[in-house]
Amino acid sequence: MWNRDRSVLLSSICTKVIIVLAIMLAIALPFICQGDFFKNRASIQEYNIVWLMPVYYAFCVPALVALFSLDRLLAAVRRNEVFTAGNVRWLRIISWCCLLAAAVLLVSSLVSVVFPVLAILAAFFGVVLRVVKNLFAAAVDLKTDNDFTI
Amino acid sequence: MSIKLHIDVLMAQRKISAGELAERIGITPANLSILKNDKARAIRFSTLAALCKALECQPGELLEFIDDS
Numbered sequence: 087m088w089n090r091d092r093s094v095l096l097s098s099i100c101t102k103v104i105i106v107l108a109i110m111l112a113i114a115l116p117f118i119c120q121g122d123f124f125k126n127r128a129s130i131q132e133y134n135i136v137w138l139m140p141v142y143y144a145f146c147v148p149a150l151v152a153l154f155s156l157d158r159l160l161a162a163v164r165r166n167e168v169f170t171a172g173n174v175r176w177l178r179i180i181s182w183c184c185l186l187a188a189a190v191l192l193v194s195s196l197v198s199v200v201f202p203v204l205a206i207l208a209a210f211f212g213v214v215l216r217v218v219k220n221l222f223a224a225a226v227d228l229k230t231d232n233d234f235t236i
Numbered sequence: 237m238s239i240k241l242h243i244d245v246l247m248a249q250r251k252i253s254a255g256e257l258a259e260r261i262g263i264t265p266a267n268l269s270i271l272k273n274d275k276a277r278a279i280r281f282s283t284l285a286a287l288c289k290a291l292e293c294q295p296g297e298l299l300e301f302i303d304d305s
Contacts, residue, residue: 234277236267 091164098160105153112146115139141194141201145187152183169222169229177219184212240300241279243272246291261286 119136159176162168191205247257258268263283270276284295291298 231277234270234275236263236271236276236279236283 094160094164098157098164101153101157101160105150105157108146108150108153112143115142137197141190141197144190144194148183148186148190152180152187155179155183169225171226174219174222174226177215177222181212181215181219184208184215188212238274238302238304240274240302241271241276242298242300243268243287243291246293246298250291252291257290260290 116139119139155176159173159180162170162173162176167173185208188205188208191201191208194201195205243257247254252260254268254272255265258265261268261283263286271279284298287298288295
């Protein structure tokens with residue numbers, strides 16, 4: 087039967103898988119750009135995707151920090167510690183990481199027209215998470231009031 | 237500005253232990269400790285009434301307003 091615990095577990099597994107994939111891609115990217123993974127090496131070199139490397143590595147740092155924070159947040163939810171000051175801190179970190187990623191993508195607009203769209207998306211997520219963080223902070227205050235009302 | 241609870245004083249005067257008082261007013265010893273240590277943010281009328289009944293006192297004897305400013 088599908089329940090909240092399994093849903094949180096699935097989210098946690100997905101987060102960990104994405105962290106591993108992001109790290110693996112960071113390691114493999116130089117080889118991909120050189121065309122080492124492809125039979126027809128010349129064809130991949132024609133695309134000249136070397137410019138992807140600095141963009142990906144600059145984007146990878148806030149993305150990995152955000153994913154790690156998300157994993158910690160999910161671990162707290164699994165422990166039934168939802169409305170805590172610690173979780174507000176994780177949400178704040180994720181929100182800032184999204185905004186930082188948006189800044190990286192905005193700068194990367196110089197090399198490709200796709201990045202401004204992604205930058206707007208990342209900024210949107212950052213702002214939404216900031217609002218969620220504010221809601222969480224208010225909920226933590228209410229919970230503390232409730233816990234300390236005897 | 238703060239409100240101070242004089243539970244300790246009244247407990248000593250009535251010779252009631254913390255465990256016994258907690259049991260009489262129907263709260264956990266942990267919550268009684270929060271009240272005694274002035275960590276509580278609010279107190280329910282029902283708890284205040286139970287405290288007054290157990291300690292045979294009036295709310296005014298339990299609560300004191302302290303102007304910190």
